[in-house]
Amino acid sequence: MRHEDAPQAEQTRTVILGVAASDSHVVANHLIAHALRARGFHVVNLGTCTPVAEFTEAHAEHPEAEAVIIGSLNGHAYEDLQELPVARAQGRLDCPVILGGNLSVGSNKESADIERLRQLGVDVILSDPELLPATLDELRERALARDTVAS
Amino acid sequence: MRHEDAPQAEQTRTVILGVAASDSHVVANHLIAHALRARGFHVVNLGTCTPVAEFTEAHAEHPEAEAVIIGSLNGHAYEDLQELPVARAQGRLDCPVILGGNLSVGSNKESADIERLRQLGVDVILSDPELLPATLDELRERALARDTVAS
């Protein structure tokens, strides 16, 4: 199971995938990468334990990436994404950031746990990875619409 | 397992045994009867479901009985002994009344449960049937002492 694969065609859509900095849960990451590839995406999979800086570096290498997709299972999403606001303010991560997994510590999740992640600059929070393709489509359409208006 | 047995000797001590009026738990009753008989007591065992009136009748038949020993397991001791105060006031039960078993409903026993049974006229409340012989001895000594003073 290689961590990156070659773009298949001209029109290939690229996404950057990874697991948050302190987090080594990898199974969902493997499966999501497979599922997106099966749908034709070029997946730059950074794997587990990926700090924000590594996502920005990958984005610099792949400026065509439509989105950065981050998984966090161990409950540490908030601490692991502390550098996200600065990175975004500096324009080093100017594509949508999608986050999913188990996003806070404990068995009782509160809406505040989600809210503070949005405030860090996460654009979309998903629970079901099956929704990823549709979400990516929608984000791209929105971006295209925005670009059309802007140009 | 007969319910009464013949007095064995002149000096035989008699007790009246039974289970309270609404109560059919009989196993402890059988075992207590056996144990007292093994110690030489003449046990008039009235068995289960014995109303206060039946105890007084037995006492009338066996005025020599040292004590009436009542078991109650089903939690109904208080209701089942409601007629005890009248019977005692009328002198129809003028020997010590010993009570044992599971004396109130529920798994949490409170001292009030015991207190109100004493107020009905129960003299001794025991939990461990092993203490019966020693208790009977003590009650007899007390009675003898009282008789000596009285005469």
Add this chain to the structure above:
Amino acid sequence: MTDPVTPSEPPELPSLGESLSYVRELGKPTAAEVLHTARAEGRVALQPRCGVGSHAQMTTLLQDLERHAAPDILTLTIDSHTRLKRFDNARAALLRNPADLNGYPLVTHGWLRGRQLNEAVRAPLEVRHGSPDARLLFRTAVASGITSFEGGGISYNLPYSKAVPLTESLAAWQEVDALCGDLARRGLVVDRELFGTLTAVLVPPSISLAVSVLEAVAAAREGVKCISVAYPQGGHFEQDVAALRAVPALAARYLPEDVEVHAVLHEFMGVFPRERAHAEDLILYGALVARLGGATKLITKTYLEAYGIPDTRANIDGLLLASRANSPLLDFIQLDEERIGHERELILREVAEIVEPVLASGDLHKSIATAFEEGRLDIPFSASRYARSEVIPRRAADGAIRYFASGSLPFSARTRKLNEQGLESDDGTRIGDMVKGLTRDINHFLNVFGESPTIPS
């Protein structure tokens, strides 16, 4: 609840027809249907014991049990006064302090409140009591829309009263069974559960099952169509599984084909260990016996058993723990099938030897009463004068319950020998004080768990 403690005036009982249409409108499955489905699905249906004096608290108790443990059937356990038709005492205790009652006085509360309870929960209800003469209670139960009723002319007499002749209790229960037959013909099958548990302590399996066979034959003759045969867990695994597995064979042998017969297990009914962990080991064990013995239903116990009537929490926990036995992950368990087969044969033979002479006679009721009189039928530790209790059970060294003395039971020489053999390896206990040994046998699970007995030893 603003209801008064007892209704001011006991409402008159409705007709059977009215009750029948009430049950139909109620829109819940009958107990018989729930049992049928459980068996078809290979699941053990679970049922707690539960009954408190207050109507309001009884309602809450049933609802809490359903919400947190969803038992398949719920119980109204009736108080001891009502059982013995001491209705005045039930009313007095209810007025003084409902918490003094060890069960729900259904006759005193009345059938309208019975319907309220029925409507408060989804599961069908069973009335569990212990009444030698339950005619009024049964009519009240039917009027309440209750579709399962426990008891029988032997099993709700001998363990539960002192001075009711068997002919009387058998006649009273014949009326109950006849009404069930009537209802069945009119489309409502009431589950009639027989209390093979008897005096619960050291009951030899064949005594339990023999009494149930006789009651079942009597009930079937009156038209009863759903019979649950309750058996009390004795504590020896293979013997208990064998007893449960004997039930279908007995049904095939002694009952008409159109009667649906279920085996029901009562989790251990004797002296329970006091420590919660030990009690829970025993609860799980019982539940596993039910599953592996193929019981349709399990009546659960709680970790407060040794102390008194359990609180709701303990009752829920008992149900939840027992429900683990329905786990789909236990198929790895294999049993000593040879030993089970051997025990089952022994049980079936003993039951045959006990019941067949009684069934051979013309008048079943009279024949039962006479047999008890003469000791050809008997139970250990009878609460009643109408059984001799010459039968003395003991545990063999391996924990199995055997006949130490079989009194006047019409056992064959072979059966006697097998029982003696069973106890033979029990070296030491035949010598010395029999009562001492019996007490040790009664305290079996205290010994297993190293808890001190509280009775002379």
Add this chain to the structure above:
Amino acid sequence: MTDPVTPSEPPELPSLGESLSYVRELGKPTAAEVLHTARAEGRVALQPRCGVGSHAQMTTLLQDLERHAAPDILTLTIDSHTRLKRFDNARAALLRNPADLNGYPLVTHGWLRGRQLNEAVRAPLEVRHGSPDARLLFRTAVASGITSFEGGGISYNLPYSKAVPLTESLAAWQEVDALCGDLARRGLVVDRELFGTLTAVLVPPSISLAVSVLEAVAAAREGVKCISVAYPQGGHFEQDVAALRAVPALAARYLPEDVEVHAVLHEFMGVFPRERAHAEDLILYGALVARLGGATKLITKTYLEAYGIPDTRANIDGLLLASRANSPLLDFIQLDEERIGHERELILREVAEIVEPVLASGDLHKSIATAFEEGRLDIPFSASRYARSEVIPRRAADGAIRYFASGSLPFSARTRKLNEQGLESDDGTRIGDMVKGLTRDINHFLNVFGESPTIPS
């Protein structure tokens, strides 16, 4: 507690000698002693996972668990930041909100607080973490008087980090093991538990055990005297029992005689069912596997597993339910010994084929690192770049975990064939999308209980 969130200044670590006398004065048994006793008594020792950020709450958590469930060994589960030496992040989270941490940051709290925790409970403590380089954490643990420490140079690297070379982690763990050897020579045997659980999901038994054998050999060479081999319940009964029963044989084959080796079972570590009843079925099942497989210790789960770190109540309930497996009433259970024997043989052969070439070489560390590089050693779903994850496990139709692809593992033709046979009956799943099938296998217990998967299917 009036303690500040973190100590103002991390206290300097005491000498090994001082720590040694502290442990002696502590007056509680070591983890190794508790394990030894449990095995001697034929009991499965129980241990929860537990760790929260706040020192005060950690103290209460340990005490509550001990009061209500009395586990044999208690745990300090360490937070993910500390595991990866992200001490600054641990401190930041601790200052912001201790509840944001998924474990107890022992290094940040410091060894004096570690001692406070140790003194707050009777049971010995184990540190459970997941650190490729645990040297500082280990020193802090020893200074805290903690007598059991989990991990190893392979098992705490590959599942727990992305970019730490195996030679580095092996070297770091060699230091830990050498210190344990030192302590053992000075009279304190620290239990070193190896994390054979690895990535927990669909781990083939022989991969788990092969990694443990290699780590155990490395540890024993440094003088470690008590080794716990943890194995993750895979979900197939006979296979799991066989794996546990393989541990003594592996110890006899590959380890010096004076090392005490215990088999430890982790209750199912994969996708847990969400419904409480289903989760509890699985918890009890795991506990029974531990008992019947002869595990010395069981690490428990809770009915909140699918949701997140459990609250204290759920943790207690999980321990209490698991403790039923120590019931003296389960001796009736018999197993399919033939199948177990067959699985055990297969496992032992596979382990031998995997480890023996690696052990044969001179430099164990280098040989391990190279083998992983070349795929002769491998684990599925590696979190690290330093394993290939060419091994693809699948479930056979009966639920057993087999090698669908064994990558470059040096398996004999026979082993390969047996694995293919195992999957052969798995009709249908070899055809069609492999990932789809893999997902179904991962969701095994959801399927068993009829819960819907939450991942694409």
